[in-house]
Amino acid sequence: MSGRTSSERKDLKRIIAITLVALTLVILGAVGLMAYAAAGIDRVQAAKERELAQVRLDRTLEGLTENINSSAVWNDSVITLAGEPDLPWIQSNFGDYYADFMGHAVTLVYDRHGRLILTSRDSEPVAAASEQAFIDAVTPLVAQARREAAARHDRSRVGFDAVVNRTALVRAGSEIYLVGLGTIVPEDLSVPRLSNDPVVVSAKPLSGFLTSLEKDLAIRAPKLVAADAPRTAQGYLDLKTADGAPLGQIAWTPPRPGLSVLRDAAPMVGLVILLLVVAAVALFLRVSRIVRRLEENELDLTEARDRAEGANIAKTRFLGVMSHELRTPLNGVLGMAEVLSMGDLDARQRSQLGVLKQSGENLLSLIERILTVAQLEKGEVAPNPTGVDAAALVRTVVDAHRPAAERAGLTLIAAPDDSIAGLWRLDGDYLRQVLGHLLENALRHTPKGSVRLEARAVGTELEFRVADTGVGIAPSRLPDLFGKFVQADDSHTRAKDGAGVGLTLARGLVEAMGGTVRAMSTPGMGSIFTVHLPADRVGAGPAAEQQAA
Incomplete structure (x- = not known):
């Protein structure tokens, strides 16, 4: 009889241990799932900011083309560059115009023979030697544009049908520029097109683009870092030359809305966890009292057995209520209960674990339905006709x-x-x-x-x-x-x-x-x-x- 009582005490202690392990896994799973969800929200926010930054970069480069064509597709420009260049006129209508009205920093003008005839920075003509690094960086782009213009044998085309444009990112010394260029062509047939088109190149420094990211898109503290710099945050935009060579990357620290959500949910989750802990402690104390009474009075085995069975029923009810209540506030975070299924459990405990696992599967189904919108934005949904x-x-x-x-x-x-x-x-x-x-x-x-x-x-x-x-x-x-x-x-x-x-x-x-x-x-x-x-x-x-x- 003493051996039987000892076996029952061991069973009760095993029940307590299993309950505590299950509770620990539930709490850890809840915290882990919430942290994972918060990180997912943060990743979506960072990806959205990266996309916005890329769109802003593309549109800025497109804007450079529009700015350049406002003077490049112009009869007066063709007439001026047809003979001996009028440098004051060219400075006024290219260098000054792009700097004062478009916010450009550097402007170069090449005549129809491919000679550099104007170098301007910040609305002032400067010596070409002072901008040699920039000139060397854009020379391949100028050559490409001239070759493409020469390859178009129909010299009767004018206006935007005739102009050749290029945009690119280039590095000149320690500075990166957003560059645009265009061939200079007449706007209509009233002025004959030159045998070879002159070229104008104009650029903005990357620093101005960084300012627009912060001011217009609310991207926090963007900065230029090396292309091979480690990515310590999820906010980044790769910068590459026209031929795909890395120039660097813009890095910033995106906001973390997921952390705010986690912070807002923390009081409710903490309250639920506290209630679980209190219930577990109450169960532990209840079973402990039963064990002590069994040890004090081994003769009253029937009463002790009844109390032990009552404690076991209370444990079962506790686990059932806990599983039911956690479906809503914790969204079925009992997936970790799978670990327990590999242990030595009786039929009743294995059935309870099955309920917990099913709850997790139901949550996964709900999450997958909600995530369909994100899959659509990223283009991950493919029809099967x-x-x-x-x-x-x-x-x-x-x-x-x-x-x-x-x-x-x-x-x-x-x-x-x-x-x-x-x-x-x-x-x-x-x-x-x-x-x-x-x-x-x-x-x-x-x-x-x-x-x-x-x-x-x-x-x-x-x-x-x-x-x-x-x-x-x-x-x-x-x-x-x-x-x-x-x-x-x-x-x-x-x-x-x-x-x-x-x-x-x-x-x-x-x-x-x-x-x-x-x-x-x-x-x-x-x-x-x-x-x-x-x-x-x-x-x-x-x-x-x-x-x-």
């Missing part, structure tokens, strides 16, 4: 949403035109999702009346229209309608379900299939969403065959 009966698909989607329409007291109509009869090559799964999102949106915002899904063939495209008699959308909200987490009317939709990503997903899937989606609406009268998808007919239906006959 097959032969699809478009008319049947339209009816199937409508039938799937008919119960919801009937519960809302709405009329839901499927109206596929005879022109789409037969099989079409497109991604049926994506199309089903797109039409489903549009129908759900229409049903959600139509208090009375009807929703109609039409489909027809228009040339080489299929057109799908979802029309409703709902509340409509204000014209000011239409441009942002397909943005993430955007709802057409906050005052009306606040009582509606949905996070505002359905239309975003619809647009992303349509664009992934090479199509377009647009919305038209009149407040108080309803909305029409129109989808155009490119599609090839791969099998004709009866109606299409009769039309062909």
Whole structure:
């Protein structure tokens, strides 16, 4: 009997140990998942800033071309450079103009013979020797532009059809420049084009671009570092020459919105963890008292067994309640319970671990649905076109949403035109999702009346229209309608379900299939969403065959 009591005490201690291990794994998993989610948000923010910086760099270089062409495509410039160069005029209309009005730092002008006739810095003519490093850096670009201009044998072309432009990043000494150049050509046929086109080169220092990143894009403290410098932060933009050689990189420290989210969630998570710890301590104390009573009175085995069984039931209930409560605040962070499944567990404990694992799998499914928007922005969604009966698909989607329409007291109509009869090559799964999102949106915002899904063939495209008699959308909200987490009317939709990503997903899937989606609406009268998808007919239906006959 003493041996049996000792075995029961060991079982109770094992229960306590397993419970504590499970609790520890739950807490560590919760903290780890939150940290991972915060880091993911930070990575998205950094990637967005990198993309914005690259777009700003590209647009700055495009702006250089526009600035240069304002003087390069000009009859007066061609006339002046046709004979002996008028250097004061050239300085005024190139060097001074680019520096004073465009913010350029350095300007070079080459005559039709390829000779450098003007070197200007900060609106002042300077000796070419003082800018030799810059001249050497842009010489290959000038040579390329002259060769391309010479290769165009039709010298009757003028204006923007004749000009040759180049943009690039170059290093001159310790400074990196954003460079643009253009050949000097007449703006119209009133002035004959020269036998060889002169060339103008103008550049801005990278320092001004860094200032614009900080001022216009709110990128914090961007700075130029070496191309091989270690990346200690996620904010960076590689700088390369026209032939792809590295020049350096712009580095900055992006904001960390994920850390702010983690900070905001910390009190609630801390409270949940504290409650778990308190419950674990209470369980530990309860079981400890039972063990002590067993040790003090081994003769009362029945009572001790009852108490031990009560403690075991309390443990089981605790784990069940803990698992249930953690699904919402911790989003199923019990994935680490998989480690416990490899140990020596009884049937009841293994069943509990299975519940925890399933909770993690459910969370993963929810997360994957939300992450579809990010996958669309990065271009990671690829359609798989097959032969699809478009008319049947339209009816199937409508039938799937008919119960919801009937519960809302709405009329839901499927109206596929005879022109789409037969099989079409497109991604049926994506199309089903797109039409489903549009129908759900229409049903959600139509208090009375009807929703109609039409489909027809228009040339080489299929057109799908979802029309409703709902509340409509204000014209000011239409441009942002397909943005993430955007709802057409906050005052009306606040009582509606949905996070505002359905239309975003619809647009992303349509664009992934090479199509377009647009919305038209009149407040108080309803909305029409129109989808155009490119599609090839791969099998004709009866109606299409009769039309062909």
